[in-house]
Amino acid sequence: MRICPKCDEEFPDTHSRCPVCDVELASSVAEDAPDLVVLCTVLDEAKAYIMRGFLESEGIPCQLENISFHAEPAPVADLMKVRLWTLREDAAQARELLEECENVRLCSACGEEVAARDEVCLHCGERLAES
Ligand SMILES: [Zn+2]
Numbered sequence: 001m002r003i004c005p006k007c008d009e010e011f012p013d014t015h016s017r018c019p020v021c022d023v024e025l026a027s028s029v030a031e032d033a034p035d036l037v038v039l040c041t042v043l044d045e046a047k048a049y050i051m052r053g054f055l056e057s058e059g060i061p062c063q064l065e066n067i068s069f070h071a072e073p074a075p076v077a078d079l080m081k082v083r084l085w086t087l088r089e090d091a092a093q094a095r096e097l098l099e100e101c102e103n104v105r106l107c108s109a110c111g112e113e114v115a116a117r118d119e120v121c122l123h124c125g126e127r128l129a130e131s
């Protein structure tokens, strides 16, 4: 992925100049940019804050991102989901800590929170390992 330094638009690696601004594209992976990954997605904002507080107390910085999710096709209430982001290097440890200490079960494939009784992830269909 490449990024235009002027308009911040992202382009595939096959592009070398921004067609809009006519400037050289930069690599979107800056040397010192943190490499963030989605640690998990939870439906409960309060819980997400608790999880973040817990991880930060363990020395793992993380960020929350609210995403609203439109249930299709029925115009029922929008669901609010919260994503937790951590540094890639911290993600495995953070996930372990959450599963151990916060009683959170996460899909190993997509990171969605799953119920303890689920055998298959409702979100991506991944077969869940016995915990
Ligand atoms: Zn541009």
Ligand SMILES: [Zn+2]
Residues within 6 Å of the ligand: 107, 108, 109, 110, 111, 112, 121, 122, 123, 124, 125, 126
């Ligand atoms: Zn999943």
